Amino acid sequence: MSLTLGDLSGVGFVSGAASGMGKAVALAGMQLILVDLDLPGLEATAKETGLPADDVYIKKVDISNDKEVDELFAEIERKFGRLDYAQRSVALPVQQGANTARSSTCPRRTLTRSWTSTCAASRAEIPLMLKNKPTESKEGLGSIVNFASWSSLHGHIETPHYTTSKFTVAGVTKCLCIGYASKGIRVNAVAPGVINTPMLAPQYRDAFNVSLIPLGRLGKADDVAFAVMFLLCPRAAFVNGTIYHAHTQFVQAQDGSASSAQRQVVQT
Numbered sequence: 001m002s003l004t005l006g007d008l009s010g011v012g013f014v015s016g017a018a019s020g021m022g023k024a025v026a027l028a029g030m031q032l033i034l035v036d037l038d039l040p041g042l043e044a045t046a047k048e049t050g051l052p053a054d055d056v057y058i059k060k061v062d063i064s065n066d067k068e069v070d071e072l073f074a075e076i077e078r079k080f081g082r083l084d085y086a087q088r089s090v091a092l093p094v095q096q097g098a099n100t101a102r103s104s105t106c107p108r109r110t111l112t113r114s115w116t117s118t119c120a121a122s123r124a125e126i127p128l129m130l131k132n133k134p135t136e137s138k139e140g141l142g143s144i145v146n147f148a149s150w151s152s153l154h155g156h157i158e159t160p161h162y163t164t165s166k167f168t169v170a171g172v173t174k175c176l177c178i179g180y181a182s183k184g185i186r187v188n189a190v191a192p193g194v195i196n197t198p199m200l201a202p203q204y205r206d207a208f209n210v211s212l213i214p215l216g217r218l219g220k221a222d223d224v225a226f227a228v229m230f231l232l233c234p235r236a237a238f239v240n241g242t243i244y245h246a247h248t249q250f251v252q253a254q255d256g257s258a259s260s261a262q263r264q265v266v267q268t
């Protein structure tokens with residue numbers, strides 16, 4: 001399925017592009033910079049785009065690491081000279097217990113990963129976008145989409161660290177959108193519900209009671225990618241600072257029987 005919205009041209013940066021929703025956005029097609037921790041996954045994504053090799057640049061980068069991000073963006077500036085779109089969909093696998101306040105496992109990585117990767121990337125992306133020259137066809141200089149979650153909007157007893165980390169993504173989005181709107185950069189976030197990607201461990205995917213989702217199915221990566229493409233698109237010129245819901249709500253189990261695995265998966 002082609003996700004291109006017609007006028008999404010320019011240089012796009014996708015982190016977390018080896019898998020799931022980041023990969024689905026990458027396959028939408030434009031001049032692309034794709035990064036991830038998973039190099040073979042990136043190579044597979046680049047191949048699947050079908051774009052000429054010159055139009056897809058891949059690199060193994062830890063997007064939460066300031067030094068690696070600085071080096072990457074210096075390289076992007078040298079190679080492409082501009083950046084128009086950016087989205088980051090990096091994710092840590094959600095492990096049952098590892099996210100709970102009661103767990104002995106240190107949740108610091110979960111707590112800080114969303115925050116550090118969102119900040120490290122924004123800090124590098126925005127100065128490069130500010131160097132773009134406005135053109136007649138574009139109202140803005142650039143557009144950024146962060147990956148929030150249903151968990152950026154709701155609490156869940158079993159996942160205080162993941163939930164808090166996703167609240168930080170909403171917070172950064174709400175602040176950056178004010179700071180750079182007048183300069184021509186829009187910052188939004190997408191908030192997916194339960195999406196069937198490798199991030200969902202098979203035991204959660206299989207155990208999830210889809211009857212809790214009014215549409216009766218888990219989301220697909222493409223469902224969310226299309227929402228991301230809309231937010232990135234210059235036609236969404238007046239959409240800024242929104243936490244865009246890419247889910248269909250949840251309903252309460254009639255008999256209150258949601259299993260622990262189901263409750264765990266609901267937190268994503």
Ligand SMILES: NC(=O)c1ccc[n+]([C@@H]2O[C@H](COP(=O)([O-])OP(=O)(O)OC[C@H]3O[C@@H](n4cnc5c(N)ncnc54)[C@H](O)[C@@H]3O)[C@@H](O)[C@H]2O)c1
Nearest residue numbers: 016019020021036037062063089090091149195197199268
């Ligand atoms: N899948 C869901 O149900 C769901 C629901 C709500 C929100 N989300 C959020 O959506 C985003 C994308 O999730 P997904 O389901 O596509 O995940 P995924 O696991 O399929 O893909 C995530 C990718 O991020 C990469 N990654 C992780 N840390 C990285 C880092 N520091 N630097 C570079 N790359 C890194 C991984 O290697 C992987 O390829 C995440 O932020 C996740 O929290 C997912």
